[in-house]
Amino acid sequence: xxxxxxxxxxSFAEGxxxxxxxxxxxxxxxxQPTATAGLALVLTITLGALFxxxxxxxxxxxxDGPALQSPSRTHWLGTDELGRDVxxxxxxxxxxxxxxxxxxxxxxxxxxxxxxxxxxLFGGWVDDGMMRFTExxxxxxxxxxxxxxxxxxxxxxxxxxxxLGLTFWPSTARLLRAQLLSxxxxxxxxxxxxxGVSAPRLLTRHLLPNALPAIVVxxxxxxxxxxxxxxxxxxxxxxxxxxxxxxxxxxxxQPFIQLAWWMSVFPGLAxxxxxxxxxxxxxxxxxxxxxxxxxxxxx
Numbered sequence: 293x294x295x296x297x298x299x300x301x302x303s304f305a306e307g308x309x310x311x312x313x314x315x316x317x318x319x320x321x322x323x324q325p326t327a328t329a330g331l332a333l334v335l336t337i338t339l340g341a342l343f344x345x346x347x348x349x350x351x352x353x354x355x356d357g358p359a360l361q362s363p364s365r366t367h368w369l370g371t372d373e374l375g376r377d378v379x380x381x382x383x384x385x386x387x388x389x390x391x392x393x394x395x396x397x398x399x400x401x402x403x404x405x406x407x408x409x410x411x412x413l414f415g416g417w418v419d420d421g422m423m424r425f426t427e428x429x430x431x432x433x434x435x436x437x438x439x440x441x442x443x444x445x446x447x448x449x450x451x452x453x454x455x456l457g458l459t460f461w462p463s464t465a466r467l468l469r470a471q472l473l474s475x476x477x478x479x480x481x482x483x484x485x486x487x488g489v490s491a492p493r494l495l496t497r498h499l500l501p502n503a504l505p506a507i508v509v510x511x512x513x514x515x516x517x518x519x520x521x522x523x524x525x526x527x528x529x530x531x532x533x534x535x536x537x538x539x540x541x542x543x544x545x546q547p548f549i550q551l552a553w554w555m556s557v558f559p560g561l562a563x564x565x566x567x568x569x570x571x572x573x574x575x576x577x578x579x580x581x582x583x584x585x586x587x588x589x590x591x
Contacts, residue, residue: 317505320580327576333569337386337562344383352380352536360552370554372544378554382562385538389519389566392453396518397511399457404464405507409495411465412472423469430462435521442530449532452525456518464510471503505581512574516567523563538563 314322321327340347350356355375363370369378411422434456441455475481476499484498525531526539533540538559545555 317580321576324576324579326572327579330569330572330576333565334573337566337569338390340383341386341390344380344387348377348380348383350377350380352376352384360548362552363554369558370552372541372552372555373548378541378558381536381541382538382558384536385541385559386562386566388449388532388535388537389522389563392449392456392522393515393519393570395453396456396460397514399453400460400514401464401507401511403458403461404510405468405500407461408465408468409472409500412469413476413491413495413499415473419469422465426462426465429459432459434459435524438521438525439528439530442525447525447530447532449535452522452532456521460514460518463514464507467506467510468503471506472499475499475502505577509574509578509581512570512577516570516574519563519567519570 344352353376355371356377357367357371357375359371359373359375361367361371361375367377367379369382371377372381407422407426411419411426437459438452438455441451445451481494481498484494489498522531523537523539523542526537527543529540529543531537531540541559542556542563545552545559549556
């Protein structure tokens with residue numbers, strides 16, 4: 293019979309076999325029906341985008357059937373005026389929307405962390421200068437600026453992503469600054485400064501981890517905003533015409549809205565569900581990572 297060393301009445305073997313528990317914030321997230329519904333929507337749309345080429349083979353920009361055919365077994369969501377499959381357009385359009393949303397959120401979050409981190413960490417004239425610059429960028433009419441840039445330099449995905457990423461960051465910077473101003477006087481920060489921790493290390497190892505939940509929520513909301521702006525530009529004919537976009541599909545559907553309802557309903561529904569799903573996930577993360585809930589014993 294095998295003997296196992298024990299400590300405090302519990303065996304090491306039993307402890308080793310104990311299943312890893314989920315983080316408490318993830319448990320609180322999964323307990324929210326709206327958050328799980330939003331996550332299911334986002335995952336479904338993401339999987340459809342990833343496997344679009346397998347689900348609907350062929351070029352979505354090339355017609356492969358009769359024009360203006362209503363939904364059928366051959367074309368589940370019908371075809372447009374050029375015989376292009378609407379389902380193929382919706383799935384491939386999800387790739388463009390998700391790419392723009394995620395890329396813009398990453399760029400804007402990185403810029404916001406740099407500006408807000410410097411302002412909140414150093415304060416004084418650095419804070420004043422960074423915040424005045426942030427307010428200047430925040431005053432720019434983002435959508436009209438995007439229209440001007442797309443008209444002058446073309447509406448390529450790269451131009452759209454860079455423009456939105458470099459104009460979405462003020463909210464992240466202001467949010468992070470506010471978080472750091474409340475954190476930098478805490479005991480653990482004062483102790484770190486007392487032992488000579490450098491400013492970059494103090495920011496990356498002590499301050500940012502505590503401010504990360506709010507930044508993640510804000511970045512999630514920016515994904516939905518970027519998707520809507522890209523769809524608006526494509527709807528106006530200023531998007532990247534080398535890719536299928538939900539906005540361009542809605543633009544093409546305008547003359548046929550009474551004759552072929554499916555051309556506008558399905559891309560519009562995909563856009564709506566994606567933005568709603570992303571916002572529900574963001575709200576769920578905010579609820580799950582709320583420090584007041586984390587300390588209240590609620591699971």
